[in-house]
Amino acid sequence: MRLTGAQMVLACLEAENVEVIFGFPGGAVLTLYDEIFKKGIRHILTRHEQGAAHAADGYARASGKPGVVIATSGPGATNLVTGIATAYMDSIPIVAITGQVATPLIGTDAFQEADITGITMPITKHNYLVKDINELPYVLKEAFHVACTGRKGPVLIDLPKDLQVQEGEFAYPAQVEMSTYRPTYEGHTGQITRAANAIKKAKRPLLYTGGGVISSGAHEELLELSRRVSIPVTTTLTGMGGVPCDYDFFLGMPGMHGTYAANNAINESDLLIAVGVRFDDRVTGKLETFAPQAQIIHIDIDPAEIGKNVVAHIPIVGDVRLVLKELLKRLQSAETHDTREWCAKVLEWKTAKPLRYRQEPGSCLKPQFVIEELYRLTRGEAIVTTDVGQHQMWAAQYYRVKRPRALISSGGLGTMGFGFPAAIGAQMAFPEKQVICIAGDGSFQMNSQELATAVCYNIPVKVAIINNQYLGMVRQWQKFFYGGRYAHSSLAGSPDFVKLAEAYGARGFRVTRPEETAAAIDTALNTPGPVVIDFQVDPEENVLPMVAPNTSIVEMIGGE
Amino acid sequence: MKRMLAILVEDRPGVLTRVSGLFSRRGYNIQNIAVGRTMEPGISRMTVTVEADPLTVEQIVKQLNKLVNVLKVSDMTDEPSVGRELMLVKVKAEPGRRSEIQQMAATFRAKIIDLSPDSMIIEVTGDEQKLQAFLMMMQEFGIKEIASTGKISLLRGSKITRDAKALS
Ligand SMILES: Cc1ncc(C[n+]2csc(CCOP(=O)(O)OP(=O)(O)O)c2C)c(N)n1
Ligand SMILES: [Mg+2]
DSSP states (O other): OEEEHHHHHHHHHHHTTOOOEEEEOOGGGHHHHHHHHHHTOOEEEOSSHHHHHHHHHHHHHHHSSOEEEEEOSTHHHHTTHHHHHHHHHTTOOEEEEEEEOOGGGTTTTOTTOOOHHHHHGGGSSEEEEOOOGGGHHHHHHHHHHHHHSSSOOOEEEEEEHHHHHOEEEOOOOSSOOOTTOOOOOSOOHHHHHHHHHHHHHOSSEEEEEOHHHHHHTOHHHHHHHHHHHTOOEEEOGGGTTSSOTTSTTBOOOOSTTOOHHHHHHHHHOSEEEEESOOOOHHHHSSGGGSSTTOEEEEEESOGGGTTTSSOOSEEEESOHHHHHHHHHHTOOGGGSOOOHHHHHHHHHHHHHSOOOOOOOTTSOOOHHHHHHHHHHHTTTOSEEEEOSSHHHHHHHHHSOOOSTTSEEOOOSSOOTTOHHHHHHHHHHHOTTSOEEEEEEHHHHTTSGGGHHHHHHTTOOOEEEEEEOSBOHHHHHHHHHHSTTOOTTOBOTTOOOHHHHHHHTTOEEEEEOSHHHHHHHHHHHHTSSSOEEEEEEOOTTOOOSSEEOTTSOTTOEETOO | OEEEEEEEEEOOTTHHHHHHHHHHHTTOOEEEEEEEEOSSTTEEEEEEEEEOOHHHHHHHHHHHHHSTTEEEEEEOTTSOEEEEEEEEEEEEOOGGGHHHHHHHHHHTTOEEEEEETTEEEEEEEEOHHHHHHHHHHHHTTOEEEEEEOOOEEEESTTOOSOOHHHHO
């Protein structure tokens, strides 16, 4: 079949069952957009390419399918960079297609030329600059394959303008042939047996699990393992929903803003079963003091993660779900060691030192209370996206998700402005589900232009702005570690968010008192279309507990 | 500790950037790098010398292996291997001192490949120590410029750095 480059792209999207793409047109993708127009594939026009990239990311996180984003050359492509880096740090599969100046002009500083493959080399799993039309079908196939297999991640295809009109022979390859890329899925059986034996012997085992559990869909196996052997679980921010937050043995998040129970359990555990995690500094605190008594089993699909930050005693490279399945076969509850004493101790910590805050009736609105009310009124069933800052930590602490892919947050890169466009993407994946963005007043202003997108396509995302009039997390660090000097962390002069929503044609509500909260949330949830709620909360509330950077995670400020 | 890595890569545009970019971005210092063809069309071989402790080298190898265009990475440091570097040295050569230089070059089995009224270019190959020694000797005459290839190496004996799995 003879197709133009642009037609090949569309044929590929069809073959890959892509149901929606996010993008923004420009000179170098006009032909591609013409084909999008003719084919009628669902396309969401955002108001900024960064919005499109985050939306594709949110779509991917919510659905598990790859997100697709398109932008033009030069500034269009560079506007994707933050979105691509965000996806890269959290191993999210997205395929970004950028236009490029025509091949004869490449390297001449042509109008809107940017070396986007060069720029994104360190933030993509792989990228391609296509210069020969005959390679395009294969590159498209390979891009989706690389993005969605092994440790997932963003892949970028840079497609020069002239190739979009050039014709070539098209047959979408049925499979890829890559001698240089073969992820390991099956864990080493000997290692899995060693791990099983270690688990049988352990007196104080702990599961420390992350985004890898979500990515591989290992939540059922994880819960089964925890139940069968009685092992408490702590999940990282990106691993939230790996087990339901209302599960008895769930201890909450570890690390800098982790719970007393989770951090102490890590400290006293004799066997840390690390599953799909990468021992990020926000989790470990000072590395030398992390899990000092524990043997470490580290299961991950990426061999480079094993041994990167901590030495694993039993490393297992493989798909987390497949490895856990194998592990379960080797663990029958009868023969395992009794962990009852340990569990009792950990659960005692959990009940004695829960997360807490105080909402005085009739006084200043507390951000944690807002999130608990959101949780209560959505019965914990919503898909929640967050921005980055204090509200993000409170969302992770108090919106106790029950399922994987229900808490969507930029963990690794910590990208402000992620939440709202990601919510748009998640809503596109699940039009019938309730999608809530828990936003910061600072973060929201980094992508508030996407209100136009939400209104235009009637995407009924509800945005709960936790408006503390500060770059709150910055203010908190300044308070704790910089003598209370609030250098440029005040957000005085922010817009009236209700009016802002209305200006875009969305609905807006404001809540200033605890008594108004439930009714406002209820109204918002029952209002069709996008809604913004401006929750004006206590400006000086801090996220607790807190571990100072590079100290031991059991030295918690406000942990007692 | 100095480690020598042999990296087989697909010969595609940008591959060198991918490899060298990975080193700099993760803070690993390349001391020496040489790139060239292999017997197989489409596959190049890079020989990279880095200064790093064993754990870091393990991490470098793993990260390199993640690059989609990288076929195979082997740490050759502890294996018996031969390594050579090619260097061109331009030295001042006043007519009165030429024979002296010639003699010295002969000792190092170096070749004179260009001659001008006041300078000559000498080609010398060898391992690092030999090249260092040669340069030291030449200093006496006045070195004007040098160019070198970086070290390349192969395992001794019949063993090769490419395994069957990567070949298929
Ligand atoms: C793009 C970007 N710039 C800067 C930061 C640094 N940063 C981390 S949290 C934060 C404050 C965020 O403020 P806001 O969105 O109002 O959330 P809050 O902490 O007040 O809940 C800042 C500036 C960041 N994470 N991302
Ligand atoms: Mg704020």
